[in-house]
Amino acid sequence: MTVYTFPPARSADAAPDLGVGAVLAQCTASSPVECWQALGSASLAHWPQPGSGATLQRWRALAAVAQHDLSLAKLVEGHTDALAILRELHHAEMAQTGTLWATWAAEVPGHRVVASATSGGMVRLSGSKAWCSGAAAATHALLTAWLPDGAGPQLVAVSLDQPGVSVSAHTWRAVGMADSASADVQFDDVLAAPVGAPGDYLNRAGFWQGGAGIAACWFGGALGLGDSLRGALQQMPPAARTPFRMAALGRVDISLSSTSALLREAAQWVDAHPQDDASLVALRLRQAAEGTARRVLDEVGRALGATPFCRDARFARTAADLPVFIRQSHADRDDAALGERVLAQQESPWLP
Numbered sequence: 001m002t003v004y005t006f007p008p009a010r011s012a013d014a015a016p017d018l019g020v021g022a023v024l025a026q027c028t029a030s031s032p033v034e035c036w037q038a039l040g041s042a043s044l045a046h047w048p049q050p051g052s053g054a055t056l057q058r059w060r061a062l063a064a065v066a067q068h069d070l071s072l073a074k075l076v077e078g079h080t081d082a083l084a085i086l087r088e089l090h091h092a093e094m095a096q097t098g099t100l101w102a103t104w105a106a107e108v109p110g111h112r113v114v115a116s117a118t119s120g121g122m123v124r125l126s127g128s129k130a131w132c133s134g135a136a137a138a139t140h141a142l143l144t145a146w147l148p149d150g151a152g153p154q155l156v157a158v159s160l161d162q163p164g165v166s167v168s169a170h171t172w173r174a175v176g177m178a179d180s181a182s183a184d185v186q187f188d189d190v191l192a193a194p195v196g197a198p199g200d201y202l203n204r205a206g207f208w209q210g211g212a213g214i215a216a217c218w219f220g221g222a223l224g225l226g227d228s229l230r231g232a233l234q235q236m237p238p239a240a241r242t243p244f245r246m247a248a249l250g251r252v253d254i255s256l257s258s259t260s261a262l263l264r265e266a267a268q269w270v271d272a273h274p275q276d277d278a279s280l281v282a283l284r285l286r287q288a289a290e291g292t293a294r295r296v297l298d299e300v301g302r303a304l305g306a307t308p309f310c311r312d313a314r315f316a317r318t319a320a321d322l323p324v325f326i327r328q329s330h331a332d333r334d335d336a337a338l339g340e341r342v343l344a345q346q347e348s349p350w351l352p
Helices: 020-025 032-042 055-068 070-088 206-235 243-272 279-304 307-311 313-328 332-343
Strands: 101-104 113-117 123-132 140-145 154-159 165-168 183-194
Touching: 020 032, 020 055, 032 070, 055 070, 055 206, 055 243, 070 101, 070 140, 070 206, 070 313, 101 123, 113 140, 113 183, 123 140, 123 154, 206 243, 206 279, 206 313, 243 279, 279 307, 279 313, 279 332, 307 313
Parallel strands: 101 140
Antiparallel strands: 113 123, 123 183, 140 154, 154 183, 165 183
16 A cells, blocks of 8 residues: 655644744744743734734635644734734733633533622632633633622633632543643632723624634634645555545535635725624625535545544544534524524625
8 A cells, every 4th residue: 555645734824924824834843832931932922902903814814824723823812812802892901921721611511710899990700611722821810700699700800820720631532632721710819900890891893803814714714724735645656546536525625715715805894894793794794604614524535534533643533623613603502593593684795
């Protein structure tokens, strides 16, 4: 059996500006957390705000990081989302140089953080938060909490080096996204600062803009797999480029090209309507990116068999990570939410 050498992802060479490419090129032997720390000190604070006119540049950078490593993308996306939220809600001064931020907004049954008022406009946090990516390495976090009367969610900013903060990874059994360093975090009378008013986290324009940025990460993972298929076919002798394999490449091209075009279109819309409701645009992009990720993973596996899953470490890691990451989608619920928004349109949303 002929064994083909699968090329590395192109992200380190072809990443856009924002300081991503140079750092990723030096991160090949680093863990995702180490690379996150390097990116955080080098460039992440300077990424453009969504809706500021450079949204596509921001999303391309996220896709480049995801093409390099999806666990790293999870950490970087949470960090850059936190910085964008702090700016949007007029607390940019909190993001000091050298800090590593996480964004923890998952609301899981059995896990809830309560924020009780204290002196000086601060709050005290009690309770637990699940699905906390980067918990052991982050210096600060933005998280959703709830007031004692049940009002919320109330976004709060917390320094994680305080007494009363404990991190437990004993429930994290993942194979895919194993390196995202996710954990449960327990808060026991921990001081935090409110960011905005109750409900501001969900009601701000940037909520759906950030949701669309996650789709750029999913797309970046799929892009890496697609490049592996194309690179493998380029190395094969003509006789091995069967119609079956070429058809798979054609279908991968359609999926990736369609989602790439949708990313560009969505970024242009966000920049033209920075304060408008971006839920339709973001849901459409997220569901398209999820579908593309699933199709590309299936097509590449069918075309190349087990070889890349077993002999190429980067491919195998991405193939394990991507199905876990895209489950951040709400699946049929998001399809239904998109359908509701499409139905409310006065004119056909599909005319070119």
